[in-house]
Amino acid sequence: MDILSSPSLKKEDIVPILKMGSKKEMEALQSLAMEVKREKVGRGVYFRGLVEFSNVCRKNCFYCGLRKDNKKVSRFRLSEEEILNTAAFAHENRYGSLVLQSGENQSKEHIDFICRIVKRIKSQYNLGITLSCGEQSEDTYRRFFRNGAHRYLLRVETSSRELYGKWHPDDGKHRFETRLDCLRSLKNIGFQLGSGSMVGVPYQTYEDIAGDILFLRDMEVDMMGIGPFIEHSGTPFYRSEAYSIPREERLNVTLRMIAVLRILLKDVNIASTTALQVLDKFGREKGLMFGANVIMPNLTPTIRRKDYLLYEDKPCLEEDAFHCNSCLSARIACVGDTIGYGEWGDPLHFFRRINRSSPLWL
DSSP, X not given: OGGGGOTTOOXXXXXXXXXXXXXXXXXXXXXXXXXXXXXHTOSEEEEEEEEEEEOOXXXXXXXXXXXXXXXXXXXXXXXXXXXXXXXXXXXXXXXXEEEEEEOOOOXXXXXXXXXXXXXXXXXXXXXXXXXXXXXXXXXXXXHHHHTTOOEEEOOOBOSOHHHHHHHSOSXXXXXXXXXXXXXXHHHHHTOEEXXXXXXXOTTOOHHHXXXXXXXXXXXXXXXXXXXXXXXOTTSTTTTOSOOSSOHHHHHHHHHHHHHHHHHHHOSSEEEEOHHHHHHOTTHHHHHHHTTOOEEOOBOSOHHHHTTOOSSSSOSOSSOOHHHHHHHHHHHHHHTTOEEOTTOOOOOHHHHHHHTXXXXXXX
16 A cells, blocks of 8 residues: 555556455555544544435436436426525534535526525525535636535546546537536635546446546545446436446445545545445445545435436435434444534645635635
8 A cells, every 4th residue: 555655656556456356455445544534534424414406407417317318307496495494404403514416507597596595504504515516607606605605516527538528428518628627616716626436437447547536636626525336227328338347346446446535635525425325235334434534414305305316226215304314323323433513524635725724715
């Protein structure tokens, strides 16, 4: 593992770690990741209450169940009061933050709606707010920031321009350069920058994943979500034969990627994603044990969860917010971590990056 401390780290240095197969090697990687986690961010886990408030999307990504051409999806957007009710629950249960997530929609009405609801949540509950609403104009991002959002999650999906082209239609709405420009805009505006990628998508190789790791390092991302790719029957990639990484290997490769990112980036926030639990009933616990320190309990009203499926077999669709909270609390306790109740849980990496001792939005 000494190679991970090299300033001249290359993709070919990371690939053998992603491919490691022995139990002894996995334990050594896990041990090192946990040592860095304890030293740099501690054993606290931050709750981010997830609100999937709209599944309307203008994009047509080949891997995503919310893609515009999937006519089987019942499209919805929660009302302002429904979203405020989730914020009230988060506040009452001492969550420090919310994640407001939607499909990509660039209409003025949608942007105004987001700005309005963010402002209301901040004024009533002063929760930390992460937005994950896709590619938008720089002016729109500035509006989000001014109204009180201070984190933004926009997955790069892949750092390979060639691979990006294979995962998206050539229709003018999917441009690799646009994704990079959005990430730079978010960073320049002052957002805590979140990004990430998927593991096991068709045509992807271990070299591509190693490239994603180096991209996230070089972009100086403050928080990240890494998850295994899970198929959806309403997409072109369902039952694709173009896999380099079979489904049964995706969990362990994702865990190795989380561990390498923790070791390399040290004081970032890393989410243990719900998709891990699809492949292993203890998947989210394993994510924490390989260096993750964020969990996102789903606060979306249960009646709408089945309509927000990026992938199939998503867990906890029928579990209400209260039971989800209890379940995740037990999962976190069983690995020896504690919940950072009432904390925004801003990544230390952000403050180190901007060389300031207080948040930009205060």
